[in-house]
Amino acid sequence: MAVSIRDVATRAGVSVGTVSNVLNRPDEVSAESVSRVTQAIEELGYVRNDAARKLRAGVSTTVGFVVLDGQNPFFNDVVRGAEDEATKHGIAILYGNTDEDHGRERLYLDLFEEQQVRGLLIAPYGDVTGRLRRLRERGIACVLVDRFSGDGKFSSVSIDSVAGGRMAAEHLIACGRRRIAFVGGPFDIRQVNDRLAGARAAAENAHVPVSVEVVATEAMTVAEGVAAGARIISRPPTAWPDALFAANDLIALGLLQSLIVDGRMLVPDRIAIIGFDDIPFAAAAAVPLSSIRQPSRMIGRTALRIVLEETADPYSIPRQTVFPPELVVRRSTAG
Known part of the structure; x- marks a missing residue:
């Protein structure tokens, strides 16, 4: 059974709030309390659920990426570019392959919405404008990848x-x-x-x-x-x-x-x-x-940068980045 923050508080003889302060704001807690909480954590083997903490704070450390065809090396390189950029910001990429199937696309969009990802990159199959609008209303920035946004409602990164x-x-x-x-x-x-x-x-x-x-x-x-x-x-x-x-x-x-x-x-x-x-x-x-x-990799890196910028500023104007083909x-x- 997983050890909870309440278990740590009981062992240390302090309140749950004190344990939380030791984990997040140790400079606001007495040295004695820090010592007691630290000892209790070591004895119980408590592992901090950092993902849950950040979700409660409204900041996720994950970005969802939905691609058309996971077997296509082109999309593998695009995802790799996004991962390279994400690593610089302490972000992890959650990846889903729709295999050109509407049902699988809906499944991944549902999953990433439930996970409250920080943002979504998507190479869509068909028209997903309505669904992306709903995600944005829930605070999840969305960027189209390898697809130009003709109506300009969402940022996109593509070639012509x-x-x-x-x-x-x-x-x-x-x-x-x-x-x-x-x-x-x-x-x-x-x-x-x-x-x-x-x-x-x-x-x-x-x-x-x-x-x-x-x-x-x-x-x-x-x-x-x-x-x-x-x-x-x-x-x-x-x-x-x-x-x-x-x-x-x-x-x-x-x-x-x-x-x-x-x-x-x-x-x-x-x-x-x-x-x-x-x-x-x-x-x-x-x-x-x-x-x-x-x-391909530049497309992924650019898309990741844009989704993080739009997360930081939800009122930013969508922009279309179009690279020339060669x-x-x-x-x-x-x-």
């Missing part, structure tokens, strides 16, 4: 995914590709829509005819990329695209795996592939993968 999609397609067009297939989904994810919109804008503004078709996936995983690649390969060769733009690197790696195993659609001679995120596996692929780089060219497009 539309610009990134345009950059990827412009690179493919500059490499001489004219039949681009955008591979990604689900389209409940805002980033997928933005990257496709950027690619379509690049095609419309090109000085040559360029088509952009959509090959939808059910998730942003390697397995979905493999399946999409198999569907593309099953077409007659005359119907093959000459370039693939994947909504993220995991899908791109799955596509690459399908094409290499089949052996007919050589990369990049017959078809070019570009991904998005520039995860570490991209450079190490059998055919090194071109990608659109996001500053094109990283490797063999999968450059030959």
Whole structure:
């Protein structure tokens, strides 16, 4: 059975208030009382519940972080950036992976609300504006991660995914590709829509005819990329695209795996592939993968700083931090 502060007071022969003062304001207590309480703590093996103390004081030492896909190295790096920054402030990160599931997302939001976390970082699946508004009303600052807040009601840290999609397609067009297939989904994810919109804008503004078709996936995983690649390969060769733009690197790696195993659609001679995120596996692929780089750790660090600033000043105006994307060219497009 856990030893309570009341047990310590009984052993030391003092009041509970005196024990509390010894723990929190020892300079206000006589030396004799400090000695008696300290001795009682040692004899009983009392362990102070610091988390509960800080919650009662209205200051938690934890920040919740909800991500779309815990298997994606991009989000692992974003969380790592937030953890690096949190450590500087004595903050711990509580992490939840929704796996692109609305039910799991609600579960983690419920949990972090019950835990009265100091703040919440979230890469949302779908629209969670109403729920985040409720959390903020309860004193929990919320910051969107890898998602631009279009209405400006919450602070956000992201890159310009539309610009990134345009950059990827412009690179493919500059490499001489004219039949681009955008591979990604689900389209409940805002980033997928933005990257496709950027690619379509690049095609419309090109000085040559360029088509952009959509090959939808059910998730942003390697397995979905493999399946999409198999569907593309099953077409007659005359119907093959000459370039693939994947909504993220995991899908791109799955596509690459399908094409290499089949052996007919050589990369990049017959078809070019570009991904998005520039995860570490991209450079190490059998055919090194071109990608659109996001500053993942900087995104996490920046989001953590903002949530702490908004906790300190609940009346601060939400701000949108948007990092520029960067094109990283490797063999999968450059030959």
